[in-house]
Amino acid sequence: MAKRRKLGRGVAIVGAGMSKFGMFRDRDTKDVFAEAFNEMLASVDKGVDPKEIDALYVGNFTNDFFVHQSHWGPIVSDLIGHVPRPATRTEGACASSALAFREGVFAIASGFYDMVLVGGVEEMSKRTTEEVAEGLALATVPYEGKVGFTFPGVFGAVATAYFAKYGANREHLMDITIKSHNNAPLNPKAQFKLSIRDLMNAKAASLEKKGIPVPEWKDEKDFLRDPKANPVVAWPMHLYDCCPISDGASCMLLVGEDMAKNFTDDPIYVAGIGQGSGRGLHACDDMTYFEATRYAAEEAYGMSGLKPEDIQFSEVHDCFSIAELIHIEDLGFFKPGQGFKAVEEGATRLDGPMPVNTSGGLKCKGHPVGATGISQLYEVWTQLRGKADKRQVPKKDLRIGAAHNLGGTGGTCTFTILERR
Amino acid sequence: MEQRPFSDISYEQFLNEEKLMGSKCKACDALFVPPKPICTKCYKSDMEWVEMRGKGKLSAFTCIAIGPPSMIAEGYNRKNPYVSGVVELEEGARVDARIDEVDGNNPESIKVGMPLAVKFLHKEGEEGAKTTLAFKPA
Numbered sequence: 001m002a003k004r005r006k007l008g009r010g011v012a013i014v015g016a017g018m019s020k021f022g023m024f025r026d027r028d029t030k031d032v033f034a035e036a037f038n039e040m041l042a043s044v045d046k047g048v049d050p051k052e053i054d055a056l057y058v059g060n061f062t063n064d065f066f067v068h069q070s071h072w073g074p075i076v077s078d079l080i081g082h083v084p085r086p087a088t089r090t091e092g093a094c095a096s097s098a099l100a101f102r103e104g105v106f107a108i109a110s111g112f113y114d115m116v117l118v119g120g121v122e123e124m125s126k127r128t129t130e131e132v133a134e135g136l137a138l139a140t141v142p143y144e145g146k147v148g149f150t151f152p153g154v155f156g157a158v159a160t161a162y163f164a165k166y167g168a169n170r171e172h173l174m175d176i177t178i179k180s181h182n183n184a185p186l187n188p189k190a191q192f193k194l195s196i197r198d199l200m201n202a203k204a205a206s207l208e209k210k211g212i213p214v215p216e217w218k219d220e221k222d223f224l225r226d227p228k229a230n231p232v233v234a235w236p237m238h239l240y241d242c243c244p245i246s247d248g249a250s251c252m253l254l255v256g257e258d259m260a261k262n263f264t265d266d267p268i269y270v271a272g273i274g275q276g277s278g279r280g281l282h283a284c285d286d287m288t289y290f291e292a293t294r295y296a297a298e299e300a301y302g303m304s305g306l307k308p309e310d311i312q313f314s315e316v317h318d319c320f321s322i323a324e325l326i327h328i329e330d331l332g333f334f335k336p337g338q339g340f341k342a343v344e345e346g347a348t349r350l351d352g353p354m355p356v357n358t359s360g361g362l363k364c365k366g367h368p369v370g371a372t373g374i375s376q377l378y379e380v381w382t383q384l385r386g387k388a389d390k391r392q393v394p395k396k397d398l399r400i401g402a403a404h405n406l407g408g409t410g411g412t413c414t415f416t417i418l419e420r421r
Numbered sequence: 422m423e424q425r426p427f428s429d430i431s432y433e434q435f436l437n438e439e440k441l442m443g444s445k446c447k448a449c450d451a452l453f454v455p456p457k458p459i460c461t462k463c464y465k466s467d468m469e470w471v472e473m474r475g476k477g478k479l480s481a482f483t484c485i486a487i488g489p490p491s492m493i494a495e496g497y498n499r500k501n502p503y504v505s506g507v508v509e510l511e512e513g514a515r516v517d518a519r520i521d522e523v524d525g526n527n528p529e530s531i532k533v534g535m536p537l538a539v540k541f542l543h544k545e546g547e548e549g550a551k552t553t554l555a556f557k558p559a
Contacts, residue, residue, distance in 0.1 A: 134489040142429065143455060143517045147553060148485060148492050148505045156483030157507060164481075164533035232502065235484035235528040281507050282454075282515040287481050 002274065002299040007109035010257030012267035013418070015044035018378045021191045021248035021366030023125035029063060029072070030079050032368075033121045033249040037080050040117075040251050045264035048253065050080065054113035056087040057104050059097030059120035060370035061407075065135040066124050076121070093139035093407030094319060096120055097250065098275075098373030098414035104254045105270055114259060119251030120375070122368035132245050136369070139408040141280025152234035152242055154281065154409050155320035159236050161287035162322060165337070170236050172340040173321040174224045177240045177363065179349055180318065184360030186350075186391035191246055191366035196220040203229060241321040246366035250374040252381070268381050271400070272306065272417035274299030278410040288337075290410035293330040300402075300415040301332075308332030310400055311417065313355040313383060313393045315376035317406035318362050327404050328356060331415065351394055358383060358391050376403035377416060384420040427456040427468050436552040439541045441473040443514060454514040473510050475539030476559065479532065480515060482506030484525040502526060508537055508556050519555040 017040030019032040041050065056077050064070040073087035090099040097120025104118035124132055133150045140149055149157070163169055177196065184190040185198075194202065200223040204214045217223040224230045230238045253263075260267035276295030281287055301307060308331060316331065318324035329339040333354050334347075342348065348356035359365045359379040362372060380401040382388050402417045425431040427444040432455045435442040443454030448465035454473060460466045485492070486502040497503045502525035509515045521540055523531050537556035544551050 129487060130490055130493065133487060134491075137489060141517075144505075147517045147519050147555075148488060148503055149483075149517065150485060150488060152487070153483040153485045153505055156485075157481035157505070160483065160533055161481040161507075231499070232484065232486045234486065235502070235525075237483070280517070281481065282517045287507065 002295055002302060004302045005299060006303055007105070007270070009109045009111055011105045011108045011254055011270045012257045012260035013252050013270070013381055014255050014260055014263035014267050015040045015048065015253035016251070016378045016381045017041070017043060018189055018250040018375050019248050020189045021246045021368060021375070023245060024247045025125065027247065029067065029121050029123040029249070030075070032123070032247055033076055033079060033119065033251070036119065036249040036251045040253055044253060045266065046262065048263055050082070053082060053085070053115050053117045053253070055085060055107060055116050056080075056082050057090055057100035057116065057118045058087065059090045059092070059100040059373060061091060061093050061096045061122060062135055062138060063121075063123055063370070065138065066122070066127055066132070072121065076119070080117075082117070092412035094317070094367070094369040095373055095405040095407035095412040095414055096370040098405035098416065099412070101252065101374055101377060101416065102273055102275060102414065105273060108254055108256050114256050116254045117251055118254060118374060119249060120371040120373055121249040122370035123247050124245045124368060125247050129245065139411070141282075141409055141411070143282060144280055144409060150234060152237045152320065155322050156234040156237040157281060158287050158326065159322040162326065165288050166340065168325075168340040171221060172344060173236070173241055173325070174221050175343045176318070176321040176324050177224065178220050179343070180357055180361045180363040183350055183358055183391055184364030186389070187360050187365060190360045190364050191244055192360070192364040196223065196240070237320055237322070243319050243362040243367040246368040248366055248368035248371045248375065250371045250378050252374055252377060266385055266420070268384050269419045269421060270416070271419035272300035272302075272304030274303070274415045276413050278413065280409050284410070289326060289330050290406065290413055292410050292413035293327060293404065293406065293415065296413045296415040297331050300417050304417045306400060306417060311402045312395055312398055313358060313401050315357055315359060315361070315379050315403040317372070317404055318357055319367060319406070321363070323406065324356065324361065327406070331402075331404055350391060355393050358388065358393060373403070373405035373414065376405060377418065379403070380418050384418060425470070427458040429455060432456055433552070436541060436554055437550050441475055441516070441539055441554065442470050443473060443512075444468040445471045452512060452514050454510065454516055473512055473514075473539075477508040477510040477537050477556065479520065479535045479537055480507045480509045481533060482520055482531055484528045484531075504531065506556070516554060519553055520557075521555040522557040
C-alpha cells in the first residue's frame with residue numbers, strides 16, 4: 001500500500017513546449033530541444049526571464065547508445081544559457097522525463113528552488129531499426145535480453161498472457177490502433193498524421209500505380225489483418241501495434257504555486273504524482289498488469305484526493321497497443337479484463353466518455369523515449385487550457401487530466417494528475 | 422553441497438553445466454529462480470542451492486521477427502523468427518527462456534499452458550562457452 005503523501009508547497013506549470021516528433025536526418029538533440037525551449041518561453045503568458053530558472057532536470061534514456069554521447073545535463077544547460085546553474089540528467093528508460101518532472105516538483109515543493117525547467121530529449125533516428133531495438137532492449141530485465149526478448153517481444157508475450165486470461169484477441173488491439181490513428185491527424189506535432197483508412201487507401205493507390213494487384217480490404221481491420229500490409233514484428237505485435245523510432249524534445253516550466261499568477265492567469269497545478277518500480281515478467285505476480293503502475297496510481301490518487309472516475313481524459317504509455325489496454329485497467333479507468341470491451345465500444349475515443357491518448361499516443365505522435373513523459377504532460381496541459389484545437393476533448397468544464405509514463409518492462413512507472421482551478 | 426555465490430554469474434555457470442538452479446531460503450522456503458542473494462520475503466537470507474526438475478508450462482510467448490544483431494547473426498530474421506517466452510516451472514517459479522522446437526511462423530500452433538521440458542542451447546563465443554536457457558514441447 002502506498003502511503004498518503006503531500007507536497008510541502010504546491011507546484012504549478014506556467015509554460016510548456018514540445019518539438020515536432022519525427023525522424024530528422026539533419027537535426028540533432030540540441031536542435032529539437034531548442035525548438036521545445038523556444039515554444040516554452042513563448043507560452044508563458046506574462047513572460048519569463050530564463051535567467052530566473054534555478055535548476056534544470058532533463059530526462060534522457062540512452063543517447064549514450066544512440067549517438068554515442070552521454071552527460072546531457074550540462075550540454076542542454078549550455079544550449080539554453082543556464083550555465084553555471086545546476087543541471088541534472090534523469091534516467092528511467094522510457095519514463096526518463098517523467099522522473100525529471102518529479103525531481104522538479106520535489107525541488108520546488110521542498111522550498112529549495114522557486115523556478116525549475118524540466119524536460120526530456122532523445123535522438124534515435126541515426127541508427128538502424130535493429131540497432132534501435134538493441135538499444136531499447138538495454139532497459140529490459142537482464143534475463144529477458146539474454147533469451148532474445150526485444151521490447152516488442154516483451155509486450156507480445158504480455159499480450160499472449162492477457163489473451164489467455166481474458167479471452168481478448170488481436171482484433172481488440174486493432175481497435176486501439178485505429179483510435180490512435182484517428183486522433184493523430186488532429187495533432188500538428190505528431191509523427192504520423194494519417195488514419196488507418198487513409199493509409200489503406202494510400203497503399204492501394206501505390207500498388208495500383210506499380211501495376212500490382214490491390215488486395216480487397218473491406219475495412220481498416222481487414223487491412224490490419226493482412227500480413228503483407230501489417231507484418232509481424234514480434235507476434236502478436238505487428239507493425240501497426242508498435243510505436244515508431246523518433247527524435248524529439250519536450251520541456252515545462254515549474255514554479256511555486258504561490259508565484260504562479262506572476263506568469264499566467266491560467267496556471268495548471270500538480271494535483272497528484274506517483275511513481276513505482278517493478279520486476280521483470282518472470283518475477284511479477286501476474287503478467288496482465290504492471291504492479292509499478294498500480295502503485296504509482298495509488299500514490300497519485302491518494303495525494304490528490306481524486307478517484308479514477310474524476311479523471312476526465314488521460315495520456316497513457318502506449319508503446320505497444322497491448323500496453324494501452326493494460327494501463328487503462330491498471331489506472332482504474334476500467335476493471336481488469338474489461339478494458340478491451342470498453343475500447344471496442346469506443347469509450348476511449350476523443351468523443352467517448354474517457355478519451356485516451358488524444359495526442360495520437362506514442363503510436364502516432366511518436367516516442368523519442370526520453371522526451372515522452374513530459375510530452376504527455378504537455379498534451380494534458382494543452383487540453384486543460386483549451387488549446388488543443390481540433391483534438392480538444394469535447395467536455396464541458398475540463399478540469400482534471402492525467403498522464404501515465406512507463407519505462408522498461410514496467411520497471412519504472414509514473415502517474416501524474418494535473419488540475420485547472 | 423554447492424558453495425557458489427547466489428549470483429547471476431553462478432546461474433549462468435550452472436546453465437553451462439546443464440543445470441537450472443535457484444536459491445531457496447532455509448528459513449522461510451522462498452524460492453528464487455534465477456537465484457537471489459537476499460531473501461526478499463523474510464530477510465534471514467540463509468540460502469541454499471536447489472536444482473529445478475526442468476519441467477513446466479508456457480505462461481507467455483512471442484515470435485520475434487525483428488531481433489537484435491546477436492540473433493540475426495544466428496540466422497534469425499523476418500522469414501525465420503525465433504520464439505522467446507516465460508515458463509512456469511513445476512516448482513512454482515517462472516523463468517525467461519527461448520522456446521525451441523516450435524514453429525515461429527505458425528504462432529497459432531503454440532499455446533499458453535502447453536507442457537514444456539528444459540533444453541540447453543550451447544554456443545561457443547569469443548568469451549568462451551555460453552548457454553541459453555531454453556524449453557521445448559514435452
